[in-house]
Amino acid sequence: SIHHGGSRGALIVLEGLDRSGKTSQCSRLVSHLEGKGISVEAWRFPDRKTDIGTMISSYLANISQLDDQAVHLLFSANRWEKRLSMETKLRSGTTIVVDRYSYSGVAFSAAKGLDIEWCKAPETGLIAPDLVIYLDLPPEEAAKRGGYGTERYEQLEFQRNVAQQYQKLRDSTWKVVDAQLPVEDLEMQLRKFALECIATCQKKTISPLWP
Numbered sequence: 001s002i003h004h005g006g007s008r009g010a011l012i013v014l015e016g017l018d019r020s021g022k023t024s025q026c027s028r029l030v031s032h033l034e035g036k037g038i039s040v041e042a043w044r045f046p047d048r049k050t051d052i053g054t055m056i057s058s059y060l061a062n063i064s065q066l067d068d069q070a071v072h073l074l075f076s077a078n079r080w081e082k083r084l085s086m087e088t089k090l091r092s093g094t095t096i097v098v099d100r101y102s103y104s105g106v107a108f109s110a111a112k113g114l115d116i117e118w119c120k121a122p123e124t125g126l127i128a129p130d131l132v133i134y135l136d137l138p139p140e141e142a143a144k145r146g147g148y149g150t151e152r153y154e155q156l157e158f159q160r161n162v163a164q165q166y167q168k169l170r171d172s173t174w175k176v177v178d179a180q181l182p183v184e185d186l187e188m189q190l191r192k193f194a195l196e197c198i199a200t201c202q203k204k205t206i207s208p209l210w211p
């Protein structure tokens with residue numbers, strides 16, 4: 001794909017409750033950008049392919065039990081272990097579209113009752129996204145969508161709490177989109193936000209979370 005000499009890629013994050021449509025919108029967006037000749041990669045957190053990701057995965061599947069603080073730090077470490085390759089990709093001109101990031105990390109742990117500032121601390125110094133797209137869906141609607149899976153956290157009451165925690169993390173990089181829109185409409189909104197972001201972030205330096 002095309003690499004416009006010297007310009008960096010954008011870090012675009014999709015966030016939202018479980019069943020909000022992030023994963024399908026991520027892949028639709030990445031395909032669209034690829035089609036436009038933009039250098040782009042789809043990432044996701046947790047990255048279950050690493051050793052830390054394997055521990056997280058068995059925790060989520062209820063195969064293993066872990067202390068709430070310990071698993072919070074594992075989710076964070078799973079982002080830290082990818083930080084350098086993330087920075088290298090962005091600097092080489094590749095845009096990264098990420099399915100979940102530090103906001104999931106904080107929202108899900110804070111929903112368990114952990115102190116939100118404590119939850120944010122280990123995320124400090126990771127790369128700040130250029131754009132966060134929040135797929136806004138009432139927890140009740142999410143619950144209706146083909147039902148939750150069997151993983152930890154996939155319960156209505158808990159998701160309500162997660163939604164409240166997410167609201168505390170909203171900042172100027174966030175675009176909140178209505179996840180109840182038809183998928184094609186949603187897709188068009190995401191394309192517009194992503195293309196604007198890719199064009200404008202080239203003048204901005206890569207900066208750390210949390211400002």
Ligand code: NYM
Pocket residue numbers: 018045046060075076099100101102104105106108109152153154
């Ligand atoms: N999750 C995800 C966390 O609790 N902390 C994190 O840092 C991240 C990235 O893991 N219910 C939770 C949110 C999800 C679950 O995500 C797995 P997915 O997108 O279903 O693989």
